[in-house]
Amino acid sequence: MKNKLINELHNVEQELWDICCKLYENPELGDQEFESMKLLTNMLEAHGFEIETGIVNRPTAFKAEFNSGKTGPKIAYLAEYDALPGVGHGCGHNLIGTMSVGAGITLSKVIQEIGGSVVVLGTPAEETNGAKVPMSAQGIFDDIDVAMILHPSDESFISGESLAMDAIQFAYKGKASHAAASPEKGINALDSVIQLFNGINALREHLPTDVRIHGIISDGGVAANVVPDYAVAQFYIRAKERSYLNEVVGKVKNIANGAALMTGATLEISNYELSYDDMNTNQTLSDAFTENLKKTSELPIYPAKSSYGSIDMGNVSQVVPAIHPYIGLNKPGLVAHTEEFANQTITKDGFTALQSGALALAYTGLDVITDTKLMTSITTEFNNK
Structure with missing residues (x-):
């Protein structure tokens, strides 16, 4: 089944890369990402996803769902696509958005065989007034079993903590x-x-x-x-x-x-901005993702790095099992929120990260749906915490 996922990703990877580069060339600030949202939702709609825009009263937020019609876990991939003033996509959200869309589309191609459903959530304004906060508070994750997002970085790191x-x-x-x-x-x-x-x-x-x-x-x-x-x-x-x-x-x-x-x-x-909760990584889900990333990427994966930053994914992790790992751009020491970082996202290393990241996310979604013991362990850990 995972070999089939490889083929399905290969069929869409060039279109994903084109969108990634268009996002880089036309960066939009938080809650103003209208063209970015359109690029992502148009692709999802073309692959059979049902689209709802403007959720949680945020015009550039969206929910895209592909339901198999069969019972099974619901997997959510979270897409970010806001840029930074003066820097553009110096945090790599052009890659985050396309990796999540790529993972969602890839997994959707096998879901009618395995059951469950796939959701891609467009989450605006992570850099300022993160939409994941009202999404978490207003029940968007109530019927979702796991939530995943993958962030580019200088090197690859396991999902960890945030303040x-x-x-x-x-x-x-x-x-x-x-x-x-x-x-x-x-x-x-x-x-x-x-x-x-x-x-x-x-x-x-x-x-x-x-x-x-x-x-x-x-x-x-x-x-x-x-x-x-x-x-x-x-x-x-x-x-x-x-x-x-x-x-x-x-x-x-x-x-x-x-x-x-x-x-x-x-x-x-x-x-003056929304409050962010601390990130509560689901270790069982994180371990499953890490094993899959080892299969799709040749770069080393390091233990979770110490973080004194804050992310709105923390709010998500309080209401549903969630992970927020990092995928390397093959440039150790690269500093985020810089033009150099933005430029690195559209190199050959950025394309490789898009391929391996989207595939690892799709692999993990497949594992969660088909391995009932894994899903039970993920849920048990979350409930115990």
């Missing part, structure tokens, strides 16, 4: 006044922001090493001789687990309120 993250804005409102002639009549909102930074820096001494807090002053006044009556700070706050992150966020909010009391300003706290 939970909240993006929080602190907006202080004070009172303007002449900073030299009548400073006593003003309330300095910028002083509140400065005290917030000082308080957070003091807090760092009492936090474990997995916690990351980093922020900017996005609004700090307009003129040095005017007491700033409005000032804003934005922070990313991260921790290894959501439960502890919630504790840290509570402490930071207390500091923020204290800063307002110190200066007399008023404070408004809000989330």
Whole structure:
């Protein structure tokens, strides 16, 4: 059966590669990926998938499903296709989208024999306001058995962890006044922001090493001789687990309120981006994928790398067994979010990654559907966690 998958992927790999290159040449930012979505969904529709666009109230999100009409697990492949400002596809989402579409189409060609169904989910804006968050919260994964996404990198790595993250804005409102002639009549909102930074820096001494807090002053006044009556700070706050992150966020909010009391300003706290949960890799599913990647790729596969970043796939992993491994572009030391990374995605090594990655994803979907013991083990591990 896996030999058949090889042939089926070979039939579509050139079209996938053409789409990958078109995405590279025409990068679109998050929630603006209309042409990218069209390229991917048109190909899926041409291969018999039923398409629904605009899911979870995100215009460039989509769900494409191929149902065998027989009982069996439902496999989801997640496609990303948003780019970075000024860099283009410096995170390789042009490859992510086409690998997932390729895996979905390839597996669909045998699914009427083996049962189950295949879903490809288009998940916009991973770089900013990830659509996987509302998808996870609004039940998109309720009938899905496993979810997989494969990310390009300098080298191949097993699926690992990511940090939970909240993006929080602190907006202080004070009172303007002449900073030299009548400073006593003003309330300095910028002083509140400065005290917030000082308080957070003091807090760092009492936090474990997995916690990351980093922020900017996005609004700090307009003129040095005017007491700033409005000032804003934005922070990313991260921790290894959501439960502890919630504790840290509570402490930071207390500091923020204290800063307002110190200066007399008023404070408004809000989330300026969606919150991401920590990645909970399903080890059983990960092991199955790793074995398949060994069959399709000649590159070495390394243990999961330490990560202090955050991904919206973390939210998916809280509601369904999921993996987020990395496939190498055969260039050790290549740095993501750079033009060099984007350029590497459309080389011969990028094409090889597309082939081997899509095939490994399809192989793993086949294993999950046909091996009931594997599916049971995946589910048991997820339920125990």
